[in-house]
Amino acid sequence: MAVSEPHLVAHLHSTVWGPAEFVGLPPRRLTARAVLAGGAAVYAVIGCAVAGSWYGVSWFADGEAGLLYVALLILHLCVRRAGRALVGVAALLGMCLVFQAPQAAVSLVLAERGRVETLVVTSVEGGPGAVSGHGRYLCSVADGDGVPLNVRIWRGCGQATRPGDAIAVVYDVKGRVPPRGVEAGSSLLDPLRELGGWAAAFAVVSVVAVVRSHRLSVPASGPKLGSGS
Structure with missing residues (x-):
């Protein structure tokens, strides 16, 4: 017994991209369910990161809760036997969204209740040749009374920065997110705009995966068999 070639191709196509057993546009209820699933996952990932940063809940702020929702x-999608390629792409985009969300959440918190203070640079480290810091320049700073900040600043810290220079730092008045340097010509909401692209891509792929997983009947255990020559 050999597998009939047309049935094998159809089986592989269904396995990789999903069966999509409907004619024309997908049913409205199916589309609504798909949008709900994809939108809920995006909302959960971003919402958990923002809530964690706002209220100081590290499990949410670090993206662990968001990772659970993506999982x-x-x-x-796996239970619905969605196309494996779409499931893989959705998983990859979901991970990217989880990793991007915490930084965007911190930016949102600082934009809402952050205060800008001018601090004095005490030392500069890093740069393109540094082993750590991803090639960034890292500035240690202190306030006017000489009290050092407990984190080093890389935004606004560059090759021309020297000890004694002033650098603007925005900090959370409630101390629930780390302070951040202020770069000229940039906005605290820039990471949110970048996050929007990841969120949209993840949602679209998730919706397509759910829609294409639609079957009119119970899926068979394998391709149909035909007589071989």
């Missing part, structure tokens, strides 16, 4: 969506 639940991927599990949902």
Whole structure:
């Protein structure tokens, strides 16, 4: 017995991209369910990161809760036997969204309740040849009374920065997120705009995966068999 070639191709296509067993546009209820699933996952990932940064809940702020929601969506897609390629892309985009969300959440908190203070640079380290710091220049800073900040600043710290220079730092008045340097010509909301692209891509792929997983009947265990020559 050999596998019939047309059935094999159809089986592989269904396995990789999903069966999508409907004619024309997908049913409205299916589309609504898909949008709900994808939108809920995006909302959960970003919402957890923002809530964690706002209220100081590290498990949410670090992206661990968001990672759990992405895993639940991927599990949902696997249970529905969605196309493996779409499940893989959704998982990759979901991970990227989880990794980007914490920084964007910090930016949102600082934009809402941050205060800018001018501090004095006490030392400069790093640069392109440094082993750590990803090639960035890192500035240690202190306030007017000489009290050092407990983190080093890289935004606004550059090759021309020298000890004794003034650098602007924005900090959370409630101390729940780390302070951040202020760069000229940049906005605290820039990471949120970048996050929007990841969120949209993740949502779209998730919706397509759910829609294409639609079957009119119970999926068979394998391709149909035909007589071989």
